[in-house]
Amino acid sequence: MSGDEPGRSYTGLGRTNLLETSRRRVRTALPPRVRANGLIRLGGGICGVLVFAAIVGPVVSPYDPTTQALEARLQSPSLAHPLGTDALGRDVATRLVYGARISLALAVVATGLRLVIGTTIGLVAATGGRLVDAVLMRLVDVQLAFPGLVLALVIAGVLGPSLRNVVLALSLVGWASYARIVRGSVLSVKRRPYVQSAKLYGTPWRRLVRRHLLPTVVSPVAVLATLNLGTVVLAAAGLSFLGLGAQPPTAEWGAMIDDGRNYLRSAPWLITAPGIAIALTVIGFNLLGDGLRDVLDPDHLEDTQRRRT
Amino acid sequence: MIRALVERLGSLTAVLFGVSLVSYGFVSLTPGDPAYTILRAQRQSPPSDAEVAAFRAEHGLDEPFVVQYVSWLSEALRGDLGTSYYTSEPVTTLLLESLPNTLELAVAAMAVSLLLAVPTGVASAVHRDTWIDRTSQLVALLGVSMPNFWLGYLLILVCSLWLGLTPAAGSGTLGHLILPAITLGTGLAAVVTRLVRTSMLEVLEAEYVRTARSKGVRERLVVYKHALRNALVPVVTIVGLQFGFVLNGAVIVEVVFQRPGLGTLLVDAVFARDYPIVQGVVLVTAFVFVVTNQLVDLAYVALDPRVDRGGDRA
Numbered sequence: 071m072s073g074d075e076p077g078r079s080y081t082g083l084g085r086t087n088l089l090e091t092s093r094r095r096v097r098t099a100l101p102p103r104v105r106a107n108g109l110i111r112l113g114g115g116i117c118g119v120l121v122f123a124a125i126v127g128p129v130v131s132p133y134d135p136t137t138q139a140l141e142a143r144l145q146s147p148s149l150a151h152p153l154g155t156d157a158l159g160r161d162v163a164t165r166l167v168y169g170a171r172i173s174l175a176l177a178v179v180a181t182g183l184r185l186v187i188g189t190t191i192g193l194v195a196a197t198g199g200r201l202v203d204a205v206l207m208r209l210v211d212v213q214l215a216f217p218g219l220v221l222a223l224v225i226a227g228v229l230g231p232s233l234r235n236v237v238l239a240l241s242l243v244g245w246a247s248y249a250r251i252v253r254g255s256v257l258s259v260k261r262r263p264y265v266q267s268a269k270l271y272g273t274p275w276r277r278l279v280r281r282h283l284l285p286t287v288v289s290p291v292a293v294l295a296t297l298n299l300g301t302v303v304l305a306a307a308g309l310s311f312l313g314l315g316a317q318p319p320t321a322e323w324g325a326m327i328d329d330g331r332n333y334l335r336s337a338p339w340l341i342t343a344p345g346i347a348i349a350l351t352v353i354g355f356n357l358l359g360d361g362l363r364d365v366l367d368p369d370h371l372e373d374t375q376r377r378r379t
Numbered sequence: 380m381i382r383a384l385v386e387r388l389g390s391l392t393a394v395l396f397g398v399s400l401v402s403y404g405f406v407s408l409t410p411g412d413p414a415y416t417i418l419r420a421q422r423q424s425p426p427s428d429a430e431v432a433a434f435r436a437e438h439g440l441d442e443p444f445v446v447q448y449v450s451w452l453s454e455a456l457r458g459d460l461g462t463s464y465y466t467s468e469p470v471t472t473l474l475l476e477s478l479p480n481t482l483e484l485a486v487a488a489m490a491v492s493l494l495l496a497v498p499t500g501v502a503s504a505v506h507r508d509t510w511i512d513r514t515s516q517l518v519a520l521l522g523v524s525m526p527n528f529w530l531g532y533l534l535i536l537v538c539s540l541w542l543g544l545t546p547a548a549g550s551g552t553l554g555h556l557i558l559p560a561i562t563l564g565t566g567l568a569a570v571v572t573r574l575v576r577t578s579m580l581e582v583l584e585a586e587y588v589r590t591a592r593s594k595g596v597r598e599r600l601v602v603y604k605h606a607l608r609n610a611l612v613p614v615v616t617i618v619g620l621q622f623g624f625v626l627n628g629a630v631i632v633e634v635v636f637q638r639p640g641l642g643t644l645l646v647d648a649v650f651a652r653d654y655p656i657v658q659g660v661v662l663v664t665a666f667v668f669v670v671t672n673q674l675v676d677l678a679y680v681a682l683d684p685r686v687d688r689g690g691d692r693a
Contacts, residue, residue, distance in 0.1 A: 211390065212397035215669045216661070219627035220645070221401075224661055227649030228409050304526055308631050311528050312646055324526070331532055335540050345529035352524035 107365050113357030120351055124174055127167025135160065135168040136319040144337045154339045156329060158319075162343050165321035169344065172322050173351060176237055176306050177299045183241035185295050188248020189287065193279065195249065196256035206249070213246040219305055226314045233322070236306055236315040244302070247294060255287040289366035297359035300352040307348050323348050391673060398669065399455065402662040403448050406654045414440055417464050417652055438464070438655075455662065461655035463648075470659040473644060478663070480550060481640035484563060484632070485625045487556050489618060491564030492571050497611070499568075500575025504583060505602055515572060522569030527628050531562040531635035548637040559636045563628045567621055574617055578610040585609075619675035623668045 128135075139159030147154045153162035195206040225239035259265055265282050273281075309315045310324030318325070323344040330340025406413065414434045418426035426434075435441040438461075439450065451461065460470035503515045538558060539547035545554050582588060583606050591605045592598075630642030637643070641660055648656035 208390070208393050208397060211394045212401060215394050215398050216401070216665045217623040217626040217668055220630060220661060220664050223630065223645065224649060224657055225405060227657075228405055228652075300524065304524075307526050308528060311526075312631065312634060313650070324528075327526070327529055327532070334532060334536050338536055341529060341532050345526060345533070348529065349521070349525045353520060356520060356524060 107361045109357050109361030113354050113361055116350060116354030117358060120170055120354060123167050124170035131164040133161035133164040135165045135321040144333060147339055153343045156340055157333060165326060166343055166347055168321040169323045173303050177302045180237045180240040180302045181295050181298045184244040185248055188245035189252050192249035192252025193256060196253045210246040210249050218243045222305060223309060226309055231314045231317060233316050236309050240302055240305055248291060251290045251294060252287045255290060256283050259286050293359055293363040293366055296355060296362050300355035303348060303351050394669060398665045399452055399662060402658050403451055413652060413654060460659040463656055464653050465651060470655050473656060474659055474663055477639060477641045477644045480638060481629050484559055484629055484640060487560035488563035488567060488625055491560045492567035495568040496571035496575055500572045501579055501607060503576040504579035519569040519572045522565045527562055527566055528631045528635050530565060531632055534558045534562060550638040559632050559638060563632045566628060567624060571618055574614050578613050579606060582606045582610040616675050616679045620672060622671045626664055626668060
């Protein structure tokens with residue numbers, strides 16, 4: 071998309087102290103390093119709050135996200151409706167927390183599918199023959215030749231508007247970066263003595279992959295996937311906004327903005343609230359991804375730098 | 380150099396072939412019979428079997444997929460992308476009408492992003508680790524995390540509805556271009572700010588900058604004349620590589636501002652299941668994207684002697 075390049079950092083917050091910490095990087099267990107990173111704490115905190123809201127919000131809200139209450143339509147924020155009501159009298163805050171469920175679930179599922187598809191293809195490309203590699207990498211090139219959202223839009227449109235098809239479309243257009251990273255990592259260790267000796271030892275292929283090849287890709291893939299969660303939330307909201315994702319009366323953030331745009335002047339809270347929710351979610355995932363990258367993959371060079379060296 | 384170029388052309392052709400196959404082929408994903416769906420939508424009533432058969436024959440939908448694809452591709456290579464199912468207008472004409480609008484928006488957005496990002500990135504790098512740096516990085520994070528359609532409506536609300544400065548929708552004048560360009564440019568600006576900052580930091584460490592400083596050249600001159608010019612070379616090329624990002628965004632931004640362009644054309648065609656238009660837009664978008672990337676890559680190789688030109692060094 072848009073912004074799908076492997077491990078691209080949007081924020082760079084904390085990148086500067088990274089230089090000092092990375093030199094004396096200690097290979098200890100994950101948790102202390104993770105806790106020590108401010109970006110992870112901040113991003114994780116934001117994501118934690120969102121998950122909490124998604125789980126608890128719908129339980130404590132006295133309203134239903136889809137039941138119409140026309141006598142209470144377009145009310146501005148008040149005590150009874152902290153974020154106001156929409157054109158059909160539904161409580162915006164309630165719809166927002168239900169929307170959080172959809173956005174978070176969708177982000178996790180679509181990113182998971184991308185990860186599985188991409189990792190499999192990258193692994194097969196790296197371990198298969200030259201021909202397999204060439205064919206699969208051309209496939210990667212073809213996927214990357216399309217602006218992601220344009221293709222996702224078309225796939226979702228052709229399959230028919232629904233959340234399931236949005237997930238499918240976003241998975242089909244986003245796996246190539248994973249394939250590239252996995253292939254690169256696996257190729258870099260494939261000829262190493264420990265892998266070669268494991269092979270000579272007669273280690274079965276599955277075990278070889280699980281024990282010796284896949285562990286090298288965990289860090290870069292984890293970083294990419296975390297940053298991807300944000301990208302997917304944005305793209306899914308965009309597709310729903312266009313009318314291709316969640317269908318009325320489902321409470322989904324992008325669709326809520328689409329609903330609210332007709333009342334821009336009279337009820338600006340209708341688009342403000344879901345917009346902030348989307349932005350906050352994406353900020354959370356981006357911070358988390360940047361933090362993870364600093365911790366897990368500190369030697370990572372940005373694309374810019376890689377081109378220059 | 381020549382060998383590298385031939386190889387590049389070869390893989391480019393392979394990719395473009397794949398692109399055309401994907402652009403054409405997704406229609407076969409359609410659940411049900413497109414002919415039936417389209418006729419039903421057109422007439423508002425279920426069409427008869429004869430009508431469906433006639434429609435299929437007229438648009439070549441009764442042929443096997445491979446035959447359809449080959450004939451579409453060979454026509455496409457001659458510049459004919461078929462006609463709209465609904466209006467019977469040639470797709471090529473529709474594309475040629477829309478493309479300039481989208482390119483105009485894309486270029487304007489890139490200009491906006493550079494105008495925002497270069498000063499911010501430079502300030503960030505020069506005042507590294509100060510509040511200026513942190514604020515600009517925070518703003519960049521916001522810029523990249525906001526859904527652009529939301530930003531678009533906020534801008535419409537503030538600039539058009541409240542302040543009455545710009546028209547809210549449509550196209551044609553410079554006034555119509557400002558808000559969409561800002562909307563689309565903001566996300567890109569966030570990415571570019573980081574590029575400028577990184578590139579600037581790197582250049583400021585360079586020998587020639589140190590030399591300039593030790594000669595007693597004034598700091599402003601060092602920054603703007605010696606450092607910035609060199610820092611911008613990679614930035615400009617990488618901005619070129621962000622073209623796909625811009626095309627993605629343009630689709631949604633055009634819908635928000637109701638601007639005619641590839642995006643609105645595509646979205647309308649997707650909902651109307653007007654597949655020849657969808658196929659045409661996807662093909663052209665991907666083509667523009669691939670070719671831009673290749674040109675930028677080549678420009679980069681030409682500009683920067685440190686880039687490996689393949690084979691030259693051995």
